[in-house]
Amino acid sequence: MESNQSGKVDSSSPLPVTLLTGFLGAGKTTLVNRILSERHGERIAVVVNEYGELGIDGSLVVSSADELVQLANGCVCCTVRGDLQQSLIQLLDARTRRFRKKPFDRILIEASGLAAPGPIAQTLAIDPALRAALRLDGILTLAHAVNLPRQLVEHPEAAQQVAYADRLLINHADRASEEQLAACRASAARHNSLAEVLVASHAQLAVGPLLNVGTTRDTYWDLEARDLDQPASALSSLPSEHKHDNEGKHGTLGEHGHDAHVSSIALRSDQELELPKLKIWLQFLTNRRSHDLYRVKGILRCTGIPNRVIVQGMYEWLELGPGEGARPEQSALVLIGKDLDREEIERGWAACHG
Numbered sequence: 001m002e003s004n005q006s007g008k009v010d011s012s013s014p015l016p017v018t019l020l021t022g023f024l025g026a027g028k029t030t031l032v033n034r035i036l037s038e039r040h041g042e043r044i045a046v047v048v049n050e051y052g053e054l055g056i057d058g059s060l061v062v063s064s065a066d067e068l069v070q071l072a073n074g075c076v077c078c079t080v081r082g083d084l085q086q087s088l089i090q091l092l093d094a095r096t097r098r099f100r101k102k103p104f105d106r107i108l109i110e111a112s113g114l115a116a117p118g119p120i121a122q123t124l125a126i127d128p129a130l131r132a133a134l135r136l137d138g139i140l141t142l143a144h145a146v147n148l149p150r151q152l153v154e155h156p157e158a159a160q161q162v163a164y165a166d167r168l169l170i171n172h173a174d175r176a177s178e179e180q181l182a183a184c185r186a187s188a189a190r191h192n193s194l195a196e197v198l199v200a201s202h203a204q205l206a207v208g209p210l211l212n213v214g215t216t217r218d219t220y221w222d223l224e225a226r227d228l229d230q231p232a233s234a235l236s237s238l239p240s241e242h243k244h245d246n247e248g249k250h251g252t253l254g255e256h257g258h259d260a261h262v263s264s265i266a267l268r269s270d271q272e273l274e275l276p277k278l279k280i281w282l283q284f285l286t287n288r289r290s291h292d293l294y295r296v297k298g299i300l301r302c303t304g305i306p307n308r309v310i311v312q313g314m315y316e317w318l319e320l321g322p323g324e325g326a327r328p329e330q331s332a333l334v335l336i337g338k339d340l341d342r343e344e345i346e347r348g349w350a351a352c353h354g
Contacts, residue, residue, distance in 0.1 A: 014135040015092075017107045018211045019120055022142030023151050023158040024113035027171040031142065031203040032110055036075050040207040043104040045076040045091060047084075076104055084109070085123055085130065092133050107134065108211060114157050117141075117164040118291065118315035125317045138213025141165035141195070142203070145176035149187040152262075159262040162188055163294040163336045164314070165195040166215040174201035193264035194297055194334050262294075265340055267333045267349045272303040277352045279320060282311065285348065286318045289337060298333035299323065303354055 022028045035046055076099070078091050088107070095103050111120060117139050124136050141161045144151070148170070151158040162168065170184055185197060198205060278300070286293055296313030310323035311333065335345060 014133055015105070015107055016137035016212075017109060017124060017134050018137055018213065019109050019111060019117055019139045020142070021111045021115065021117050021139060021161045021164070022113065022169075022171075023144070023148075023155060023161060025147065026113070026142035026144050027203045028110055028113070028142055030171075032108075034203060035108065035207055036077055037073065038207065039073050042106065042208050042211070043075065043102065044207075044211070045078060045095070045104040045107045047078045047087065047091065047107060047109045084120065085127055088130055088134070106137075106211065116157060116160045118160070118294065121164070122315045122317060125314070136215075137211075138166040138215040139164050140167050140169060140211065140213065142169050142171050143184065143188065145170050145172045145184050145199070146180050148184045152187050152191060156261075159191055159338075160294065162191045162195070163262050165192055166213050167210075168192070168195040168197050169203070169205070169210070170197060170199045171203055172201065173199050189264075191262045191264065192295075192336055193266055194295065194336065261338050263336070263340055265335045265342055265345055267331075267335075267346070269301075269331045269349070269353065270329070271331075271353045273300055273309075273331055273352045274354050275302045275305065275309065278302070278309075281348045281352055282313070282318060282320065285345070286313060286316070289340075290316060292339060293335065293337040295336040296334070298331070299328055300331040300333065301327045301329070 020028055020031070032046055032048065035042075035044055076091075076094075078087065078094075091107070109120065111117060121136055121139070124130050124134055141164070143158075143162065148158070148162075152162065168188055170181070170188070173181060176184065181199070188195070188197065198210075282296070286296070294314070296311055296318065298309075298311035300309040300311065302309045305322070306327065308323040308325055308327040310319075310321060312319045333349065
């Protein structure tokens with residue numbers, strides 16, 4: 001990996017990046033401290049807003065220079081005081097110059113508790129220098145087992161963090177009753193039917209497998225086997241004032257604690273899809289909904305194409321192309337976003353068939 005004076009970073013093997021999000025009090029600092037202090041065998045560069053806030057034990061520090069701290073467990077802590085894009089380019093340059101013998105193998109970006117993941121993910125996807133050197137391996141969202149249902153109602157940032165998640169870690173389970181934990185799972189499922197859910201106390205999970213999400217591999221989402229309709233079933237069991245009406249409109253935030261603005265829509269079809277029609281519809285949908293369409297994921301069966309077709313989208317980025325393996329028996333597409341109109345989306349989906 002090389003860096004030149006123009007700020008461009010070339011890489012033949014892009015580094016995986018894990019984006020860590022979660023609302024205030026979810027336990028991100030606890031997890032980051034574990035990454036920076038435990039002997040987990042992973043060489044990880046952790047990018048935080050200010051590493052001084054983490055209270056790193058001086059005995060763990062091997063060396064430091066400017067805004068970079070090298071730790072005894074092989075990790076690196078990098079502080080961001082300005083633009084994330086430039087900070088990442090500088091970190092990659094340091095990997096080439098300072099850590100040539102033992103370069104780190106992954107970057108973890110800890111987002112602010114009030115930050116939406118979309119703009120950060122977009123920075124990695126559209127910036128030419130970063131796109132060549134890095135790949136977003138997954139978004140890990142921490143959630144408070146007791147507080148999440150209320151936070152999803154009161155704070156749009158928390159709802160977006162859950163909606164963007166590839167892997168959701170429900171933390172502080174030791175503080176929650178079985179009923180509260182079940183309510184947390186149900187609230188999260190209504191906002192994101194795709195995320196893999198893990199449960200822990202004090203963020204006590206093995207670091208390596210936790211961060212290695214691999215969502216860029218189309219084999220990660222087993223959409224063919226998943227019960228994608230489960231969140232809808234959970235929604236149908238709620239009192240009627242929580243449900244979406246027949247006109248496809250959405251209710252407002254009520255006192256019962258259900259945020260109807262952020263939701264998942266799962267679509268399936270046994271019929272073959274027409275790829276040109278699908279491209280036009282998805283492009284129209286992403287252009288029209290823009291920032292309100294958080295995630296799109298699909299494994300599709302298309303006319304005249306022997307392999308599966310993969311759809312991945314996030315924020316303003318959309319990718320559609322051939323995937324690994326034979327095409328599925330059934331197409332599956334999941335959309336997660338704000339104020340999604342189910343009837344409109346189902347009409348567009350139906351129009352993509354031959």
